[in-house]
Amino acid sequence: MARKIGSRYTAHQVLGRGSAGTVWLGEGPEGPVAIKLLREDxxxxxDLVGRFVQERTALLSLDHPHIVGIRDLVVDGTDLALVMDLVRGTDLRSRLERERRLAPEAAVSIxxxxxxxxxxxxxxxVVHRDVKPENVLLDSAAPPGPGGAPPALLTDFGIARLVDSPRRTRATRIIGTPDYLAPEIIEGLPPRASVDIYALATVLYELLAGFTPFGGGHPGAVLRRHVTETVAPLPDLPDDLWQLLSxxxxxxxASRLKATELAERLRAQLPQLAGMPPIDVDVPDADDLPEADAEPYDYNTGGAESYEPVGRRGAVPLVRGAAPDSTRDTHTSMKLPTAEELSSPRPAGGGGRGPKHRAVPDTVRRRRVKLGAAAAAALVATGLGAWAVTSGSDNGGATQQDPQPDNSTASTASSPTPTAPTAGAASPQGAVESPxxxxxxxxxxxxxxxAVGLTGGPRAITVSGTTYVFARGADKNIWYITHTRTAGYGNWQRLIGISTADDPAVVSSRAGRLDIFALGTDHLLYRRTMTAGQWGSWYQVDERTHFSSAPAAASSEPGRxxxxxxxxxxxxxxxxxxGRWNAWALVPTAGRITSAPGLLSRSHGSLDAFVVRKADGAVLRLPYVNGAWRPAQLVNGLDATGRPEPVLVGHQLYAFTPAADGGLAQAVAPATGAATWSVATVAPVASSAAAATAASSGGTVELYIRTASGRLARSTASPA
Structure with missing residues (x-):
């Protein structure tokens, strides 16, 4: 029976039903469409309708050959519907039900x-958040690709994200299908693009093996395996493909690839997979797996297809023997961590907290320990042991602090991709030194x-006895001036070509060379290089990553x-x-931060990032030593209202931050060991609270600030 959807569309026939709603074959002004009518509740x-309306532009903008396009959003009385392109074919789950597993060439192509x-x-x-075979449609009306696989299109973008709101889930549930949930979602972290990569890799594993890597049995056991177990290798796969998959x-x-790189590397595998038959692999613990669901569904005909029952399912339904659900949402009750619980740990070395630090009371901390122990016991009793796992990241198994992908992959390539420091490790302990x-x-x-007033910066660096000071001008260009102890200041120079949105970062990785990094008003990152006194052109570092504030730069090794x-x-x-950039990776020990970071290298191969903790404004030092980011160390007594700026002078480490009173705070500590910081206010400074920077020249610390009038000012000191 026909049903009107809004004033422009008519729904004729049900194509499929899921937990979020019903998909209809419909007709619109431009011809046949698929209409996803959400449930009445x-x-x-x-609130949900409002979010859909707000997200309308983002959803409609997803125009890509491998995305089922959304043509319209209908809000009419009790109807809330997404009008989508009609795909003539089946979903990927239906094909898996018929064939159980695919030939590697077809699986990789999809x-x-x-x-x-x-x-x-x-x-x-836009993050999908629910990548699974049910949400992949195969366009049988289009010419087949490698291995005879029809073109694949991903559908249901935005559904999981919009429906899974804090109000609807009461901040204690996650929505998804257990087999495809990334470990960080199970641990309560917010879903980012990397969760889609994990889910897609799980789908590829299922296409190759006929079962998911961590599926089988109770959903709680599935979730636990995602966090604790290592993926089992598949036999007879080319090593390059297996390394990519794992x-x-x-x-x-941070160890997973970006989607663009994953697509490129998968297609690079296709030539060696041509003609390879489906791999022969036994289903693990077959007796414990749920039975196959009922008949699959054909999105084109709306009817069931004849097929040979496979007897086993790769994906695990919430209820054994449940009917198929092409948009199955599994609600798993879990306690999600609070913002405080996600904040950085206590500093290594036992350094005390200064009076300015607004620390969480010890009673709260002890209460968390008790609650955590009780929660862990309860989860073990119910088969959901995710929290127990997260507290044991040094057990030798895979953890959230896995090495960066190019560092961990056993590749034999002659020119490996450089790695960004992303791993976690225990913090070295040492004696607390004297202030x-x-x-x-x-x-x-x-x-x-x-020539113009300064509105940002400054950032300073000393190279071969000359200090370069960079700042952002009122014209949104970057300006710089040089200073030497003998000749004083040079003339101001302007770097035109981009409009900047924040302070620049500057680094010297080789003698006679400077690199400056600037954040454009489009919040993308740009780089310009000076060699032998001559500046090159601006070019874009990354066309995808949008930054909230300016980056910081350092050189941990010559040329790096x-x-x-x-x-x-x-x-x-x-x-x-x-000359090769690696992908941006999350620093796992930082927690939630605010303001721009600071960065320096104290010795070969080491880094120190200084950040401001979002929860309380405390300044944290994040050491990177021996290939790993170590736990955050509190710069005790130092609170910040802006970017921390570190500088190394001899054997002393300085950190400067704008203070709440509009002045400038300084902290000094030994460059090595578990430091005790000495904190004080720099002698009254008529400065805006925006920024200060320091450079080391001949054992002297040069401190530059931007004054309230938009001028540059300088002070010096010799360490004791």
């Missing part, structure tokens, strides 16, 4: 198509005025550039080695 939720679709969505800032199934989100005497600063003296930047409230890192 969802349509009556005004996965590459889905990765292409994900790449386009992630570039638009890399994308890494427990740590370092604070330096005595000279009076601040203003530098010559630039390391960057850390803030995206939303996360700290991410990337490195340039031998």
């Amino acid at each position: 969802l349509a009556s939720d005004q 996965a590459a198509d889905v990765a292409d679709g994900l790449a386009a969505a992630h570039a638009a800032g 890399q994308c199934l890494a427990k740590g989100p 370092v005497p604070l330096p005595h600063w000279s009076a601040f003296k203003t530098a010559p005025a630039a 550039i390391d960057l850390v930047g803030r995206t939303s409230s996360d700290l991410v890192t990337a490195s340039l080695v031998d």
